[in-house]
């Protein structure tokens with residue numbers, strides 16, 4: 001089983017935590033129950049960098065303390081704990097894949113659907129370049145980073161997809177459970193992302209600085225050394241240019257979603 005289904009908006013999870021409990025926690029418990037009932041032995045789970053919270057050190061490796069800053073991250077952490085217990089008691093093998101910031105579009109062009117009301121940076125940048133939004137708001141330009149805006153580790157969905165295939169193979173061969181970070185190991189600032197998007201789209205869209213959002217660490221960058229060692233995985237399509245071009249390729253010809 002590859003278990004990707006979840007609610008994932010960190011801000012919303014702090015306003016409607018019960019919604020996140022029902023879907024993310026109860027949904028996973030139901031899924032684990034169905035797996036046990038049908039003799040299904042392996043699960044690949046979409047976990048998140050949100051399980052770590054504010055970083056104590058960088059790059060963040062899998063041994064970093066886990067102290068989520070929002071309820072969404074808490075649900076991912078609890079599911080990780082369920083998986084460890086179900087392994088201990090029932091022998092279910094798991095791959096906990098802690099994605100950093102997933103971004104980009106399928107490079108083969110098979111998946112062309114647009115996300116509605118996106119909350120992640122890149123789709124918002126695209127909607128601004130298309131003129132569907134008046135401006136891009138950057139939340140805080142006074143962080144302790146070179147240009148003052150937050151730095152994140154963006155990883156292309158094609159790289160993430162490849163990690164899932166490798167994790168399934170690993171579990172299928174009986175090599176045991178694993179927990180790995182999936183990130184590019186490169187930090188990109190919000191401003192750098194916006195500037196690169198302006199160059200690639202050719203649109204000089206409006207950018208406005210806004211107040212910081214609570215709970216946003218200045219910098220998050222992954223160490224994906226363990227994914228390299230255990231799965232032979234590393235990000236290959238996750239440069240800002242590849243992330244933006246693959247996304248713009250889909251957005252540039254689209255009308256605004258309803």
Ligand SMILES: NC(=O)c1ccc[n+]([C@@H]2O[C@H](COP(=O)([O-])OP(=O)(O)OC[C@H]3O[C@@H](n4cnc5c(N)ncnc54)[C@H](O)[C@@H]3O)[C@@H](O)[C@H]2O)c1
Nearest residue numbers: 004005006007008023027046047048049099100101102103
């Ligand atoms: N996007 C990121 O940066 C990121 C980072 C870390 C982890 N993740 C995790 O990766 C997974 C996929 O994320 P995404 O960015 O593709 O999110 P997404 O919101 O685009 O996709 C999640 C999908 O799950 C579906 N879903 C939710 N609850 C469901 C349910 N009970 N039954 C059936 N379908 C349900 C939603 O309709 C949606 O299509 C999620 O578990 C998310 O928490 C995402």
